[in-house]
Amino acid sequence: MHLGLFIAFAVICVAGAISLVAQRHPINSALSLIVVMGSLAVLYLLLGAEFVAAIQLIVYAGAIMVLFVFVIMLLNAGAEERTRGSRVAMALGVPGLIVVAGVLMYTLAGHTAAGQDQLAIGATYGPPVAIGRSLFREFLLPFEVTSILILIAIMGAVLLARYHAAPAPETRAIDPDEAGDLLQLAGTHGSAAGARERRRAEHRMREREVTR
Amino acid sequence: MTVPLSYYLVLSAILFSLGVLAFVVKRNIITVFMSIELMLNAVNLSFVSFAAHWHRLSGQIFVFFVMVVAAAEAAVGLAIIIAVFRTRETLNIDRVNLLKL
Amino acid sequence: MPLSQYILIAVVKIAIALFVLLTACAYVVLAERKLIARMQNRWGPTRVGPFGFLQPLADGLKFILKEDLIPSHVYKPLYIAAPMLSLTLALTAIAVIPIGQSVTIGNANIPLQITDVNIALLIILGLTSVGVYGIALAGWASNSKYSLLGSLRASAQMISYELALGLSLIGVLIGAGSFSLREIVNSQAGWHWNLWYRGQFVAFFVYLMAAFAETNRVPFDLPEAETELVAGYHTEYSAMKFAMFFVAEYANMFTVACLATLLFLGGWDGPVFGPAWLMVVLPVLWFVLKVILFIFVYIWIRGTLPRFRYDQLMAFGWKFLLPLALANILITSLVIGLTA
Numbered sequence: 330m331h332l333g334l335f336i337a338f339a340v341i342c343v344a345g346a347i348s349l350v351a352q353r354h355p356i357n358s359a360l361s362l363i364v365v366m367g368s369l370a371v372l373y374l375l376l377g378a379e380f381v382a383a384i385q386l387i388v389y390a391g392a393i394m395v396l397f398v399f400v401i402m403l404l405n406a407g408a409e410e411r412t413r414g415s416r417v418a419m420a421l422g423v424p425g426l427i428v429v430a431g432v433l434m435y436t437l438a439g440h441t442a443a444g445q446d447q448l449a450i451g452a453t454y455g456p457p458v459a460i461g462r463s464l465f466r467e468f469l470l471p472f473e474v475t476s477i478l479i480l481i482a483i484m485g486a487v488l489l490a491r492y493h494a495a496p497a498p499e500t501r502a503i504d505p506d507e508a509g510d511l512l513q514l515a516g517t518h519g520s521a522a523g524a525r526e527r528r529r530a531e532h533r534m535r536e537r538e539v540t541r
Numbered sequence: 542m543t544v545p546l547s548y549y550l551v552l553s554a555i556l557f558s559l560g561v562l563a564f565v566v567k568r569n570i571i572t573v574f575m576s577i578e579l580m581l582n583a584v585n586l587s588f589v590s591f592a593a594h595w596h597r598l599s600g601q602i603f604v605f606f607v608m609v610v611a612a613a614e615a616a617v618g619l620a621i622i623i624a625v626f627r628t629r630e631t632l633n634i635d636r637v638n639l640l641k642l
Numbered sequence: 643m644p645l646s647q648y649i650l651i652a653v654v655k656i657a658i659a660l661f662v663l664l665t666a667c668a669y670v671v672l673a674e675r676k677l678i679a680r681m682q683n684r685w686g687p688t689r690v691g692p693f694g695f696l697q698p699l700a701d702g703l704k705f706i707l708k709e710d711l712i713p714s715h716v717y718k719p720l721y722i723a724a725p726m727l728s729l730t731l732a733l734t735a736i737a738v739i740p741i742g743q744s745v746t747i748g749n750a751n752i753p754l755q756i757t758d759v760n761i762a763l764l765i766i767l768g769l770t771s772v773g774v775y776g777i778a779l780a781g782w783a784s785n786s787k788y789s790l791l792g793s794l795r796a797s798a799q800m801i802s803y804e805l806a807l808g809l810s811l812i813g814v815l816i817g818a819g820s821f822s823l824r825e826i827v828n829s830q831a832g833w834h835w836n837l838w839y840r841g842q843f844v845a846f847f848v849y850l851m852a853a854f855a856e857t858n859r860v861p862f863d864l865p866e867a868e869t870e871l872v873a874g875y876h877t878e879y880s881a882m883k884f885a886m887f888f889v890a891e892y893a894n895m896f897t898v899a900c901l902a903t904l905l906f907l908g909g910w911d912g913p914v915f916g917p918a919w920l921m922v923v924l925p926v927l928w929f930v931l932k933v934i935l936f937i938f939v940y941i942w943i944r945g946t947l948p949r950f951r952y953d954q955l956m957a958f959g960w961k962f963l964l965p966l967a968l969a970n971i972l973i974t975s976l977v978i979g980l981t982a
Contacts, residue, residue: 339548339552343559346555346556350567356782358563358572360779366582372549372552372589376590378593380601380761381605384605386772390771392612392771393578395775396619396801398778398797403623403794422565423566426558426561434551483616486616489623
């Protein structure tokens with residue numbers, strides 16, 4: 330039973346991971362990764378780590394991957410293009426993968442096969458109560474440090490993703506001889522403020538052209 | 542029927558290698574970022590299987606911390622991706638070749 | 643208990659739960675139409691059957707018999723998968739919800755719950771958080787601006803309110819000391835309902851608001867705001883695929899209502915008396931009545947409140963509900979810590 334479930338979900342896991350590499354469109358890759366995470370949650374249940382399984386589903390599949398899918402949708406990312414770089418990477422990457430995987434598996438399988446004790450189905454080693462106790466006693470300092478890490482991440486994300494507004498809001502009155510100019514620019518916008526905004530945008534565009 | 546620890550570790554190794562492959566091969570910056578998550582997941586699997594093997598909780602606690610760091614990393618990384626996309630209008634990492642926005 | 647008997651009981655329970663849930667969804671739609679009609683001084687559906695009681699049947703037939711259109715510009719695999727994902731996740735959540743103690747048939751003691759797991763609450767939270775994908779992918783795969791706007795709104799809204807929803811439950815969890823829904827209900831036995839006994843009325847308020855937002859109901863129905871987004875993420879869906887979203891929404895309402903009943907209103911706790919069979923039936927009856935009360939509040943609010951603006955919705959979630967939920971956790975744990 331345990332072996333059957335393990336093999337079934339391990340196969341789903343590996344298939345999802347291969348699909349992540351093979352798919353061209355980022356949203357398909359993201360969904361493949363969600364499949365991998367879902368089946369890993371089942372494997373955690375098999376290992377008796379029920380709390381970790383639930384957290385895997387809630388945090389990874391339900392929050393982090395939603396963020397990825399959200400960004401893919403927001404940026405409307407299209408299918409990825411094949412470039413020379415990707416072909417070279419493919420040519421070197423696949424044999425490299427086989428070598429790395431081979432060495433890893435040889436080492437792991439070679440060292441742990443010798444009569445270690447085995448996992449029984451249904452046994453739990455991670456009840457939420459025990460995890461909570463351990464988290465708030467032995468690991469209290471790391472726990473608090475991660476909360477600060479999260480805070481920093483939130484602030485960094487907000488700072489990075491925010492639109493960078495023009496240097497400083499102008500508060501000066503409009504020059505009389507500039508006003509006509511501005512109104513002409515405003516066109517359909519009809520307001521001097523809109524015109525100023527547009528002008529600033531044009532200026533920014535020109536600046537970007539120069540930097541390119 | 543029970544499963545030896547090495548099966549889980551081998552699965553973890555396969556997933557990790559596939560994550561490395563995706564990291565090297567993929568050109569879309571979001572997919573590259575996702576392959577990092579795949580590697581983290583592979584590592585988490587070996588942590589949990591070691592925790593189950595030695596009957597120690599600390600492996601699971603470590604997974605908890607890895608997830609927190611992954612969440613923080615995803616938030617910041619995706620914010621950087623949005624900022625890059627806004628100025629470069631591309632998600633291809635070959636086109637993002639300057640050390641500034 | 644032999645394995646075959648175990649599987650048989652599980653299958654029967656799943657079949658009954660699915661049948662009851664789907665029928666209840668259909669009739670809640672009718673009740674909603676009737677009640678809203680009453681609130682707006684109309685009759686509502688009256689034509690099919692006495693008082694329109696067969697209306698859900700007619701609606702169901704209509705959904706099945708309609709032509710299943712797939713617009714040519716959609717991304718087909720995800721377009722087809724999205725409603726199924728939505729419905730599956732919505733229906734799965736019912737598996738861990740207990741509706742009463744247990745009944746004894748023959749020599750088997752059968753708990754009134756499909757499966758009793760000790761992380762039931764986390765499973766429900768996980769399912770609701772994964773449920774975002776159905777809506778997000780539907781909007782994206784439809785390849786239409788209204789759908790995309792609707793699904794972007796839905797994802798942002800559901801992620802934001804999930805936080806408040808999860809945090810509002812912590813107070814209850816601290817009191818009960820378990821994630822198992824059955825144990826949480828048992829901890830409230832004898833009128834010690836969490837709503838007042840542990841002073842969780844603030845948490846209850848936060849939960850109620852966040853649950854409305856999670857199920858995309860008025861006044862948080864921006865993802866499908868028909869007046870601005872022509873129905874949002876399901877604009878491009880018709881016939882059975884639309885019906886799947888529809889049923890998923892009502893199934894989610896039921897899950898949320900059941901959860902509120904279990905966590906805050908003592909589950910099946912209530913006066914129990916009479917002969918043995920009544921002792922089994924009455925708790926289930928109390929549970930169902932409490933759930934119906936919740937559904938009525940849902941409908942009532944839909945008939946009463948206008949829709950939020952998007953910035954108001956986000957500000958309400960992040961600047962009001964979240965701090966309130968955090969304050970509730972702080973005060974609850976202080977009280978428990980000082981009195982224990």
